[in-house]
Amino acid sequence: MITVFGEGRGFRVVWLLEEMGLPYQLRPVDLVAGVDNDPEFLAINPAGFIPALRDGDATMVESIAIMEYLMGRYGPTPLAPDPADPAFPAYQQFLHLGEAGLAASLFFVVVSRNLAPEAERHNWGARKALEVYESRLRLVTRRLADSPYLAGDRFTAADISVTYALEFAQRTGAAALGEAEQAYVTRTSGREAYKRAMDVCQATKAWAAEASARRNSGSEEAGAR
Structure with missing residues (x-):
């Protein structure tokens, strides 16, 4: 097992x-x-x-x-294109970028903002990490302008990798998602396998619900002003 x-x-x-x-x-x-x-x-x-x-x-x-x-x-599985597939280079790039370029960078932003002493929360390292995240995110945005998924027209494991990073950004409040990224996350998180995974991962599900409620509350307060 x-x-x-x-x-x-x-x-x-x-x-x-x-x-x-x-x-x-x-x-x-x-x-x-x-x-x-x-x-x-x-x-x-x-x-x-x-x-x-x-x-x-x-x-x-x-x-x-x-x-x-x-x-x-x-495998084999359609979640991982064959190396001879024209979609393979983009798949391989975004599979790893989801962690190495996006989630890993944001981790240092989040721990600095939430765990560091007040005077150290907006330190140089955290600012640089956010810059790295934002520069890598531009690759995602550009790709989504041409195709619904990161390897092309079909969903792959690269989308699992990047979707996690984007939801991490959103749930922690470390970075906001643009229109294209938000539409993409809505698309990928609408999959039945994603919903089943959320039902298994109860701590993640509770975190997502709490973050969503916090964002909605913030939107309502902004609208009231």
């Missing part, structure tokens, strides 16, 4: 598993409480971050690497 440890970026993995129709279980990891008293998880990932994967004797960390492993191990 495939076991996914932790939500957060683990949502990408759960969504992929739902798209592929593979059996799995989600094993929660409480990072807020700390993982020092979670020896089962630390045996999988001694570094203590999520997500992690156990599949028989195989253990892995890093959400994009896990996704590539699952598609390679249990």
Whole structure:
């Protein structure tokens, strides 16, 4: 049985598993409480971050690497175009850009704004990380002007990768989405596999609902002024 440890970026993995129709279980990891008293998880990932994967004797960390492993191990799947497919270069680029260029950059913005001492929240590193995110986002915006999905006309794992990053930006308030990005997220999050993944990832579902309520409240207050 495939076991996914932790939500957060683990949502990408759960969504992929739902798209592929593979059996799995989600094993929660409480990072807020700390993982020092979670020896089962630390045996999988001694570094203590999520997500992690156990599949028989195989253990892995890093959400994009896990996704590539699952598609390679249990594919072929239309979620990963063949290397000879003209869509492959764009697929490969955006699959990795969703984490390396977008989500990873925003992580440092979010922890600076929310966890750093007040005087250090808008530090140089956080500002630079936001600039990196914004520059990479322009690649997404430009691509969406030409096609409904990042690899072309069909949904792929690259869309799972980038959708997570854009929703992370929106839910944390670290960066706003433009019209094209918002329409794209509405399109990708309308998939049945996404909805099933949200039902499995209850902490993510609660976070999304809380963030949506916060945005709606802000919109109502702005409209009242």
